[in-house]
Amino acid sequence: MAIKQLTVFVENKQGALVTITDTLASNNVNIRALSIAETEEFGILRLIVNDEETALKTLSDVGYLIKVTEVVGVKIGDAPGKLSSALDVLDKAGINMEYLYAFMARTEKHAYVVLRVEDNAAAESALEAAGIHLITDADIEKL
């Protein structure tokens, strides 16, 4: 069920990010969501794309250190309190979260949240039991 996130090691250097986005653009890869965690020396770029196979191949070919991480994706209503209730579910189930980031879809009245947790399966069943809609790679492709 989990969705695939691409994780790229990026050095904190001018132009490092634009090389990645250019490479993806010229290979017709559309970025759905991204987040960067950074330190003084390096950053970790996390990407959700419409075509992760092409993205993985083209970025590896250019020499980027890149890996696929399985994360949980949920679809929540675009209204106050919706994120809180999803997080509450995980908290009550005792599932630790590393990080999360959110994105909106163009047309739908929904927000999407990418969750990086210790235990994907446990998180998914807790969220499903609470009636929260999980998304798949197929959903991402259609966005």
Add this chain to the structure above:
Amino acid sequence: MEQRYYQKEIETMPVEEIKKLQSEKLVKQVKHVYDNVPYYRNLMDEKGVKPEDIHGIEDLHLLPFLTKADLRDAYPYGLLAKPLEECVRIHSTSGTTGRRVVAFYTQNDIDLWEDCCARAIVAAGGTNKDVCQVAYGYGLFTGGSGLNGGSHRVGCLTLPMSSGNTDRQIQFMTDLGATILCCTPSYAAYIGETLKEQGYDPDDIPLKAGIFGAEPWTEEMRHNIEATLGIKAYDIYGLTETSGPGVAFECSEQTGMHINEDHFYAEIIDPETGEVLPEGEKGELVFTSLDKEAFPLLRYRTRDICVLSRKKCSCGRTLIKMAKPMGRTDDMLIIRGVNVFPSQIETVLLNEGYEPNYQIVVDRVNNNDTFEVNVEMSADKFTDKVSEILAMEKALANSMKIMLGINPSVHLVAPKSIVRSEGKAVRVIDKRKLI
């Protein structure tokens, strides 16, 4: 394993006979140098030593040392011992640490050097059925020419590739079925990495042995290269000042390098006092060329820190062995008063499962030494969690602190972001201005 030798009589000569041969050659050599090299004659005169005082190897310690500084002072022709009409070639050092050194060769000098390289190739299992790929640089650098000549003498089919152009190296290696690879260990590792990237398995290529030298490398790096390329990796030692690679070479035992001591007499000295140390003690390696004609250096201080051993070798060779140099008196960094050898950093990285791709950056800020080590992130250690990467950096810094006694700040950097020269790797950037 059946042992083969290129010059069996010399390579397995009883020690007493080798010593006799060395003594005879030394007496002649000292006279040759005294008569033909005013620079060294002056040094001997200053020390009050005459050629007549040298009756054999036991008197060698009476002679003055030569250092790299002498070679610079005497540049270019000051240490030449033969008229130019008898010289046929020069080679030269890269000159990265000051003025370059130019060494001269007569045809005899080339012949004895190539014999030394041939001994190394045969000791690594080479025969006239082998295809020997020489990926050391050709030209002024001694690596390419030396192994090229040795390979000819053994009768290998020689591929004079020179260094660089890795795709072409791999194409020739695979198309022509190279069985022996000669290059620097860092380039061998790079070729190995590239082969792996291109989808080759060690079993896909007939390569069986490698002869790697011209830069420091560790036992761990040897195991790495042996595994990636599916070969036995043999060490070879030499320096332009004495001829080039082949001054010493490794045999099947892989526990140190046999010195071609019929041509090069080795001493270990205390680098501080210059006193000769007994066999087995660690100190600076000093070489005397016993029969080179054009550029015969007597008691040349290599600045390599090393140990000699006469322990009986299972390969049958009686030639004395030198351990892999443990560092150079001039490569050694003194950081916050502590001696640091780049090879120690490399050992830590390999122990911790990283590729030995690193760069040490030393600077001085507010009278304190800063000590940074940049290490390339490896694909199997990469994670999407910042906290884990920071923990990896900290763990590496800890291991280095245990090894060195001082704490570096370690940064993981992108793969292949540290400049790999396809000849010698730049491992140290020392920005301190210490005057």
